[in-house]
Amino acid sequence: MNVIDRERLITQAEYAKQLRPLLPPEAFLSDHSKVWILLINVAILILGWGIADRLPQWNGYFLWLYLPLTLVMGNSVIVLAFSTHEVMHSCAIKNPHLRRIVSLLGWTILWTPPTLWKAVHNREHHNKTNSLHDPDRNYLHEQPKNWGKWIRNLLTPSAEIHPFWLGVGMAHAWGYHTFCNLMSVLLFNDGLTEFPPAAFKVSLKERRAIALEFLVMLGIHLSILTYLGFHPIKLLLSYFLPIWIGYSGAIFYIYTNHLICRMTSINDPLVNSLSIKVPKLFDLLHLNFSYHTEHHIFPGINSDYYPVVQELLQARYADRFNLLDAGEAWRLILQTPRHYKDENTFTDWSGTKSVPCPLSSTDD
Template sequence: MVSQPEYAKKLRPLLPPEAFEPAPSKLVLLLLNLVILMGGWAIASTLDQWPAYLLWLYLPISLVMGNSVIVLLFSSHNLMHGSVIRNRRIMGILGLLGLAILWMPPTQWKAVHNREHHNKTNSLTDPDRNYLNEQPKTWGKWIQNLFVPSAEVNPLWLTVGMTSAWGVHTFRNLTSVLFFNDESVDYVPAAFTVSDKERRTIAGEVLIILALHLCILSFLQFNPLKLALSYFLPIGIGYAGLMFYIYTNHMLSPMTSINDPLLNSLSIRVPKFFDWLHLNFSYHTEHHIFPGINSDYYPLVRELLELHYPGRMNLLDAGEAWQLLLQTPRHYKDENTFTDWSEEKSVTSPLSQNLIQN
């Protein structure tokens, strides 16, 4: 295995210096999609005046708003990694605005994603990994088993899960940190702790996010029709879209004790339009090599990986990755074997060949 710092040390001199410079122009994407959401809510405020037979005309707006939810996560993700601006205070404010629709406090994001996930990717201590078969069957494990893509999942629950898995992930980690802040918490895949200062900041950010959502609901007059079309539907569409990417990032990969992104991460091929629309988020292995790089340079990182580490990178078409998710169980029996809830099936990770060879 090769560790992430080793890849970065070898490849960084081969990339242009501007790849590592802040790209403040990308703030436009974050702000633009906030404006799109606000515009959608402004239009929705008049829905009670629309004839019933014209309400379907709002559905394309719901779809555009749903995409804005996706872009807000991905643009905030880049922002919080420091590839857009370096001013921490402004980063925190904009991160709060960008992540509010996702119920994710930016301080929590920096802890769970930047610090824990990126440094411990798909290891025993990664909070974003699959549950272990040997872990207790808690409510968190039960819910994830119910609706994540797997060989056993019911299509109806999979649909429900696509629109709500992000919320469950956020709720699990938030309650673990705010209520317990102890590594013994067993309803998350891997519990982590934060400092007392971070914990207070996260609590404050949660209250601000709650207030923002209440403002939106109040602006929409708590009207069921307005909420259904301009709040719940766009959020459901957005969460489903981002979870499609997130499920493929590591769920098919073997666990690794050494943080080797070419083994424990997966990049997918999507139409170029979606790479343009979603800030190259499909280049996930490349992101794990250089978390703070300008996302425009991910394709160049891929070229270098394929040149210097031929045959080692996990790269699949998006459809193929999704089908593999639906053909395999979701709990780790060991580092490269999946099993199901009843422990009746054992399937080797389809991406484990590189682990065996290396």
């Protein structure tokens, strides 16, 4: 096993260069099954809405029988997030126009225009992970206390969060994150807006595409609501609850990805990212999304091979690799403040606390 200097940050490209020869070639081939998984879960949602349209005919005492389908639909929202995420990273669909259409289907229930996701996630987040310029990082304490920072402080899990707002935040944080970035690029697009953690710019072509995709999504959502007749029971059981469940499940994974990791000026995935251990059933259902550090090293790899990458990381970089049980990661999130005082230290809204990053393993 190679001896690695723990004090030195290593770039994503260096890890990939060392590990790629150790992986089978098929790990980097197109996997069309992820497209089918995406389409199947779109079909599950459509089926759920079709059944929900008949709910007024049910005896009120039996409405609870729809709840298992509500849960299944909520899981489909999670799967759509993760399968579309993988499709947009890979070459499973080579035709860009077809990929955009399929991605639009996958992202619509999550209100995320594909062109926006490609910019904020593929381009900004992956190249600047947990750095000063990453739109997905925690806010800095020194950043202005505007409405964006205030809402994020209110809704994001931390040592200070109220249980009520934690529940509200879990169900709505995905939408709020998308809203901030959407407003930043559509209304301003100057890279200077202060309400997101880190603003970025898109090209005029991308800006137009984002606006068009958002309007298409808005039309689809209005069509769903119209089909359900704006009926309160139909909307609660087949629209709002599945969305709230799905957003909560997806954001649970996303919160563990980076929130308790230190900031880094060099994109070192073993320092600024975290993988979690979940029951195998959830890895099967959610396309191995728990293997997040592995994803940051090889964004385009077939997610079926993330466990192989993890074995290599544990063998070669065990003293650098952040891997925790999901419950332990969540406990640490709820025990730490949610603002960066500096790269290795968290603080609260007032700036009075000073809590070392629980995952700090290196120093610049």
